[in-house]
Amino acid sequence: MEKSMACLVGAIVILWCCISHVTSDASDHRYMKGDSVPFYANKVGPFHNPSETYRYFDLPFCSPANVEEKREDLGEVLNGDRLVAAPYKLDFQIDIEPESYCKKRLTIKEVAQFRHAVLKDYFYQMYYDDLPIWGFLGKFDSEDKDDQSGAIVHLFKHVHFEILYNKDRIIDVFIRNDPQAVVDLTENKEVEVDFTYSAKWVETDTPFEKRLEKYSQTSSLSHNLEIHWFSVINSCVTVLLLTGFLAIILMRVLKNDFVKFTPDEEAIDDQEESGWKYIHGDVFRYPRFKSLFAAALGTGTQLFTLTIFIFMLALVGVFYPYNRGALFTALVIIYALTSGIAGYYAASFYYMIEGKNWVKILVLTGSLFSGPLFFTFCFLNTVALAYNATAALPLGTIVVIFLIWTLVTSPLLVLGGIAGKNSQSGFQAPCRTNKYPREIPQVPWYRTTLAQMAMAGFLPFSAIYIELYYIFASVWGHQIYTIYSILFIVFIILLIVTAFVTVALTYFQLATEDHEWWWRSFLCGGSTGLFIYGYCLYYYYARSDMSGFMQTTFFFGYMACICYGFFLMLGTVGFRAALIFVRHIYLSIKCE
Incomplete structure (x- = not known):
């Protein structure tokens, strides 16, 4: 346990060293005129498909x-960022009149590429002094949204930048497109384009x-805050x-049970044991597939x-808006450093219930979650490579x-497993x-495993679905998303409801003299994950505009792992x- 705590402290130290605030090349963000x-320039892609993004110059x-x-850094790459020098030059406090930076004759193939991008609502993302900015490639007019074959497609050829500054620092930047400065790409023919900017x-x-602050204002609007707090309340x-x-x-x-299970000695022979005390000799029998x-x-x-x-x-x-890659970096580092905790608790519990093969338990522990995640990643990365997307x-x-x-995850897993194996803590069975x-x-159907999983998962899910x-x-x-305090409260509520529902269902199971509660309690507690995946189906088809094979596989693949x-x-x-509950109730009665 001491080694596990040392691992946690090490995780905090390394996190603060590795997850630094991402800054531009000018680290202090101060400039002279x-x-x-x-x-x-970062990436381009369909607005409604956040995973389907491509390099800017694709x-x-x-x-x-x-x-x-x-x-x-690692987190930025995992986030799909592929930054390259933008084709614009915006020096500090230098106004620019409409200026041409490129004249190009688009071939028929290039016209088709741009037309497809405009019809798919492609947007592009850039970073100026580490501030994110977005813009759309063009606009189209179509009477039928589902049938865009007759749409009139225009490509924006002029980009205007409005930059706000305070003394020697940049505060904000906007992109504005001139709706009159467009190029008609409706027909398949070569077009001469003079790209300009100001x-x-x-x-x-x-x-x-x-x-x-403006990037988090949407979450902090009074209307959204009211909904958030309403869901929490x-x-x-x-x-x-x-x-x-x-x-x-x-x-x-339980009070009635305790009274019934501790009768006077004269009445012992006249009463027959029933209910959860009747199975006291089986309730602590170790589970199958230990x-x-x-x-x-x-x-x-x-x-x-x-x-x-x-x-x-x-x-x-740490995860302030557009701290690129910080979350992914934290996930990778913390997961690697906490593998010792997984090894320790798995091995100590395994030996507590009289397991013998510690190598087997470590292999299982190391692959139980990372194995499915690895195979999912291999498939989705192949899909991204086929699309030539930045997600690859x-x-x-x-x-x-x-x-x-x-070098980190596996050694810590083994060290934690050795510490757990040598902890020599026995299983305290009353x-x-x-x-x-x-x-x-x-038992009736409503007390079977699947029925109880449905009941156990619904209540915690109902507390978090908003x-x-x-x-x-x-x-x-x-x-x-920036209101992490509310999210943390919801998470605590999720844990409390999960624990109480599992305890209640475990009692009802023992009351029917079913002593195989070990796996049942685990499955009932985890069933909320199945409800969350069911919500994924609802969100994808009813609440989002995502589409396409790549976005669909990425959404359902990674959400399955989560x-x-x-x-x-x-x-x-x-x-x-x-x-804890089962130990408590059997400690409270006299078991012979």
Whole structure:
């Protein structure tokens, strides 16, 4: 355990060293008049398909002979950023009248490329002094949105930049397109285009420290805040009612049970044991597939620790708007450093329930989550390569991730496993286990595993589903999520509801003399992940405009991995809560 805590402390130290605020080449963001300001073009793609993005010069813009690429860190590459020097030159406080930077004759093929991009609502993203800016390639007019064959397509050929500055620092930048300065691309014919741009500098009183606030204003609008807080209050009321109801019911039922199970000695022979005390000799019988069960608990504990660290970083402001790649960098580093926790808890629990093969448990623990994630990545990366999209990771990045897994994740997993194996902590069972298991009586359909999973997953999901929309709109859209305090409250509510529902269902299961509660409590706790994946189907087809094979596979592929992670994490929470409850009730009675 001490080694696990040391690993956590090391994770914090390395995170603060590695997740630095991404800045431009001019690290202090201060300029003199006429100074060159870093300006990068990032990517282009359909507005409604956030995963389907391409390099800026994949479209037939005027590109220099040698494209200057910006060196990016791991998180930026994982985020799909591919920054190159922009084709514009905007020096500090230098106004620019409409000026031509490229004259080009578009071939029929290039006209078709631009026309396709305009019809698909392609947008482009750039960074000027590390400030994100967006613009659309053009516009089209069509009477039928579904049938664009007769649409009139125009490409914007002039870009106007309006830049706000405060003394020697840049505060904001906007792109404006002249709706009159367009080129008609409706017909398949060569077109001569004179691409021009202009710039105007405007002084403002906004301080530099507040220049990123506008990107989070959408989340902070009063209307959105009211909805957010309404969802939190609704969830809190649900939790209070649920926990109060369960507490009252369980206390009264258990009190009656305790009275019944501790009769006078004269009446012992006249009463027959029934209910959950009747199976005291089987309730602590170790589960089947104990190695898989221990690996699931170890992986779930690691993912829970990963989530807590991500919340800690979010609450202290590390993931401020457009801190490119910070979240992905944090996920990779924390996951690697917390692998020791997975190894420790998996191995210690495995040996606690009399497991023997510690190598097997470590292999299972190391591959239980990362294995499906790896195969999903291989498939989706192949799809991205086929599309030539920026979501395809270059070979160098894949090698870096492999080295992290080889040199950090695997050694820490083994060290944690050795520490867990040598912890020598026995399983504290209040009752002795019989040599032969009792036969489990038949139960009605609503008490079967699948029915209880449905009941166990619905209540926690109902407490978080409103917040899910904002999360999805941020991850799979263009909204920015910044109110992490509300999200953390919702997460705590999710944990509480999951624990209480699992405890209640475990009691009802034991009351029917079904002693195989180990896997059942894990499955019931993790069933919320299945409901979240069901919400993915609803969101994709009813709440979003995403389309296309690549976007569909990326959405459902990576969301399957995320929901699987939630399943493991919440399953661990549910089992731990059920284990505490079961130990408590059997400690409170006299088991012979």
